[in-house]
Amino acid sequence: MKRVLVIGGGAAGWLAACHLARELKSGAGGVEVTLLESPDIPTIGVGEGTVPAMRASLEHLGIGETDFLRECGATFKQGIRFVDWMRPAAELVAHAYHHPFDPVAAGDPDPTAAWLLGAAGEGSYVDAVSIQGRVCDAGRAPKLMTHVEYDGAVNYAYHLDAARFAALLTRHATGRLGVKHLLGTVGHVRVDERGHVAGVETDEFGTLDADLYVDCTGFSARLIGEALGVAFIDRSDVLFVDKALAIQVPWNEPRAAIPSETIATALAAGWVWDIGLAERRGTGYVYSSRHTSADEAERDFRGYLRESIGARADELPCRTIPMRVGYRERFWAGNCVAIGLAQGFVEPLEATGLLLFDATARLLASRFPADARDLPVLAERFNARVRYAWERVIEFIKLHYCLTDRDDSDFWRDNRAAASIPDKLAERLELWRRMPPSEYDFERREEVFSLDNYRYVLYGMGFRTDLAPVRRRYGDLGRARRDVEQRRRRTDQALLSLLPHREMIERIGRHGLQRL
């Protein structure tokens, strides 16, 4: 296996090329990695949120954090704030909860159990088990100027400008990692009698062939779908949203505070993402076309924006992006591997897009076949793992919907219908009514979202785990309240030293972060 051809120049394509080139030493006599990008196909480029794994990946690829932040107009993301996913907490008080990246605190007594049993005071779950909810409420950055690159006071990821991110990856891949970059239009894809890709015809370079093809052509899935005919498994039976509207919103003033989390606000037939970058906001409304019309959706979306920018909300250009929720039956077929939207798609509620692109690109790079004879066995394992990851991701997204008590539209009522809830999720939820989730419920490495993610969402949305009958298992809870008090004081301390988010981004722009 000497040559890989990556087809598609979006963030997924360049991430795949970077991971492959880094792992396979493309520039230094290893496997030759070439990326073919069509000059006239625009990238989707709305994946503006990431999760902490992206931090590890950037560091792994040898990209400096300062360079990354400066060149991608990036900001720090410490989690997601969900607004209106439940009925209002009181009249005129919206329901809101945090899903932060910091781990849930452990201890004796267990803070989660103590909170569930009412022994940790009256506060929210997030404040009982983490300092990060308040760090986000205060609009603070997750690190200090004295922290080394990629290190912080609390866990974090980024918001980024996807187009600038793809450009940074392009420079890094071609300049540092030895990836060959071709600008050419993909024509016919040749398939041999075994169902392997035998070459990609281009106007500019004739037929390009390779030992392995990576399909990063987005929704069109030129290789895995069109040429190889791998079926798409539609999951709109579980997740209803199928359309996105996207609007780039300027800041009201140049020094406006930047939230350090994605704000996900539920509307009548979907939800709005609102992401603060250094130079603008990226917003979008993902909705179910079965539950609202295009006109109504745009009106609701602009209504949301009017709350922050007034009448200007009606003038900003709006882009419509069709989406198809689901994933391929296989992600690796013969000598072709799909990464990115060609592999599958779910709404960007938990920033799963870049997350899965990155994770599967890394998996492919680290289990790259040495010899064509190994293709079938590696493909089988890859398919099992990635399928498992997609199924769990869909369940985790569904969790946000099926726990709701909203009753104001069919969209929310339909989302609670038992038939729309996957069996495995229903089984877990039933179990967790009588015992809290445990790490033993999440045993596989492919669990993209795990124990803490579930706990923050379950208890942020008021899910009831009744521990009263088994209270004695949790021993003396007398100290729990003191632990919460201690955490509150620690948070107060942290807030004294952490800078407002925008100021931190500006200082990094001026001074840069240290590498040691």
Added chain:
Amino acid sequence: MNIQSLNKETHAALRVKPPGDCAYLATVQYLPLLVTEFITACTDMPIVFIKNSETGQFQPVAMFGLQRATNAFVSADGKWRANYLPAVARQAPFRLIASDEHPDRLFVGLDADHETVSRTEGEALFDDAGNETPFLERRRKALLEFAEHTQLTRGFIDLLLQHDLLRPRTLHYGPDGAGAGITGLYVVDEERLNALPAAEYMGLRDRGFLAVVYAHLVSLGQVRRLAATAAQRAPDGPDSPKAN
């Protein structure tokens, strides 16, 4: 503090007397040090690198105490007990300031509230004709030199980082270099220094930084002097904080 741009109209009648004592430094654990001061300072006190909390940038400092807000070199009666006092502490009441109108130019500023500023005692700043006195001229030169050496120091740090020579180090001050230690400090890694390619090593020498690096390395032993002073004071020494 009341920093004013120095000029002969407003400040014609002002005089500056020698500083009274160093009591104000009693709670100062570190002061920034210029690269040109390393060789003199290293015989008195440890020189280490720390990160500026505002900018995250590395800066060399002279270290005076093992604990926060302590200074082993200020005696109970406010006297400075080391041979060397860093230049930054000798600038007052003057300092260079940038003006809003000319951000690229530096002006001499004066802290009119400083204890050394007087109308009756000390050295005059301007003579009767309104010209700068030799005293003020000397102080102005010292300020400019300080600014120049600050640039030089920045260049030195950049070079250390470029050659990846700094390492975080906990400075232990127990009897055998063990025991309690101070964290958040960075020092030059001698192994890395010795492993530098010849051209880079000679580059350090040619810019006069080799002696500076060794002054820093030698100075690290002075941490024991700080420990000895601290031990003398605690637990029942006359300077012990518990004594009041």
